[in-house]
Amino acid sequence: AQKITQTQPGMFVQEKEAVTLDCTYDTSDQSYGLFWYKQPSSGEMIFLIYQGSYDEQNATEGRYSLNFQKARKSANLVISASQLGDSAMYFCAMRDHKGGAQKLVFGQGTRLTINP
């Protein structure tokens, strides 16, 4: 079964610094997708970035990039030039191919705090 592990319960970073949030995954599938979501204190889960297992290049979306290392089964999120508004919970997720719909398996999350 798919499993996502986020080993950092909390991180504190100074504003304008880059930050890396760790995510490792476990799957026996050859084709899979990895996702990152942001959850501010308001509660809504916001989709940030997606990486496919066959994508040769790391995904990027603005200040977000995904450091995908397939052999290590890691998909770390990198936020460049952090801002106060980046303070939130961040969840890594993997698409689960079992069952009728494409379910997502989520990690436990990392709480990121950006200090001014």
Place this chain on the structure above:
Amino acid sequence: DVKVTQSSRYLVKRTGEKVFLECVQDMDHENMFWYRQDPGLGLRLIYFSYDVKMKEKGDIPEGYSVSREKKERFSLILESASTNQTSMYLCASSLLGSYPGQGTQYFGPGTRLLVL
């Protein structure tokens, strides 16, 4: 932009009441999901649906039921609310497609339910 709306942001109910949580999406997505989120436990899938009138149990379906009479609407029902169902409830939707990126789930703002 994908929009997923939930009927209430905050809800207070009494033990034993029947509770309806409504979710509506406007992007013609086939898949819809209900999660609950509790501190330290992450997101747990309650039920999901990949078509009208189709439903499948997630990881924690006990005490819940769902209804999907129209493609855009997915309802979560607590038949007899209990205090251990106090939680944050999140609805999501996604396209049904073979390309892994189509598994991206888009979330509603969440409903914080308190059962007294």
